[in-house]
Amino acid sequence: MLRYLLSRLITFVPTFIGVTLISFAFIRVLPGDPIIVMAGERGLTQERYEELVQRFGFDQPLWQQFWDYLTGVVQGDLGNSFVTNRPVWDEFFTLFPATLELSLCAIIFAMVLGIPAGVIAAVYRGKFFDRALMSTALVGYSMPIFWWALLLIIVFSGWLGWTPVSGRIGLLYYFDDVTGFMLIDSLLSGQDGAFGSAVQHLILPSIVLGTIPLAVIARQTRSAMLEVLSEDYIRTARAKGLSSGRVNGLHALRNAMIPVITVIGLSVGTLMAGAILTETIFSWPGIGKWMVDSIFRRDYPVVQGGLLLIALIVMLVNLTVDVLYGLINPKIRKR
């Protein structure tokens, strides 16, 4: 096990350096002088320009710049935003809980609907129910989620007036961040209706962000269940006279869950990409919207830092999934 863990870590290091190199290169391959581009129409005095050149280290040789960047990254220093002048690291981790909360709700939504749907489809294989569920899953899988978000807004916010269109909580409520999770903070604040408002704001974005993972989970659960249901031990369980609910629910589902959990773990990338679109549409103050806004503001240190941190999070989750998978399934370890 230790050897497996070590070998996984060893492949992690070059990827980490490579990802750092890409985000390092990002600001330097921009056409034109990055400082002038970032300053935009505002313009710069000669003194300010030289000061910035020095601050970004553009007067150093390239390898020195990369070394400084890499050591900075390891110490959690990603430079400062060009617009707000706050450290990129701080900005990221102030906004990250919002994205994490949204992603968690989305994945819970996807699991709660997707796993039962997949199990039912597998048990009633080839029947009407199976076909209907799997067709729906394919539609969900093909969904342009930015459009799906707008449709839901038309129906639930426009026609029915049930849910708000943007933000995380109603303007009536104000309280300090404690955990950064609006659901928990609103409860802690003790204000009447604050929690309800937070839930209402979360519903549509979670559905939108959870749609593609939902389709993926349903399809994966179905095919994993089908595979397990044809195994000998299931036949044995049936032959013993166990009820079909017990066989399907306990014996089969348990063994079918391994690939499903892997798929859930590996959907972090999808969630992060989806968060960019979902947060932009619902004005959700998370890192997806922050990245898009920064690209439009030409705040390149932020884009650079965000790119790196998001890639690192995706890599760390994938690594964890890999290691856990090896822990559960010794066959993988041996390869």
Add this chain to the structure above:
Amino acid sequence: MADASSQIARTVPTRRPSRFKEFWRYFSENRGAVIGFWVFLAVFLVAVFADLLAPYDPAAQFRQHALQPPFWQSGGTWEFPLGTDALGRDMLSRLIHGARFSFFVGVVVVVVAATGGILIGLIAGFAPKWLDTIIMRLMDIILAFPSLLLALALVAILGPSLLNAMIAIALVLQPHYVRLTRASVINERTKDYVISAQVAGAGLPRLMFKTVLPNCLAPIIVQAALSFSTAILDAAALGFLGMGAQPPTPEWGTMLADAREFVLRAWWVITLPGLAILVTVLSINLMGDGLRDALDPKLKRS
């Protein structure tokens, strides 16, 4: 008696069915795939004959008819069957021309990503271990970024336009082809037919492209279908974020971005472009499932 036997002789084919026929038999077993194929063909024809089919120029503005609803709603007329957008442009004409952009994006991205990816994958599969490791690590690095985010960053460098969006998406999709090609090359390389070709004196290029590649194509074709739909979706998403095709281009994602402020006032300017994206992507994904069943029985989902 003789009559019956001659009838059997007439109905039972004596030759092996052609490859295409065999493919079509498996493909048509999947009803969804066939529906997907016909819808795909229809969208393709609409894209090709857009100039003939569209009633108006997609950029022509009829200001006095701005935000007119489709014909079946009160206020709508047959003059603009699917209504008009905020600048009074005919929705139907814009949607028809939009099909062109989506196809263009899909074809270009798949061709670029697949060509590059197959080439790199072949090299990685045949290369010595150190080169293989370097190539695969590079691909891991690209795959570490969420695809839409990396595409967004690339477009931020190159500048927002449809062409740059296509370059970015092709670059992001390419590692999938590399991995797939390399995996099947490594699988095929030790087989007897490859070794005998090698012994017979086939050079490396011949071995790569003539001997091994044709036997690796099935999963790559399936991947091509799937990335065709991913390309359309991502290009529309970039257009929607203002980082793809720029207005007044009638690209479906860009149309949605233009229409966003009318979300609660004019449902048709929102609903129709998205529906066009969904139908196109869905038809390709349906087809992709059928292709997988027909070409790659190993991957066949039960």
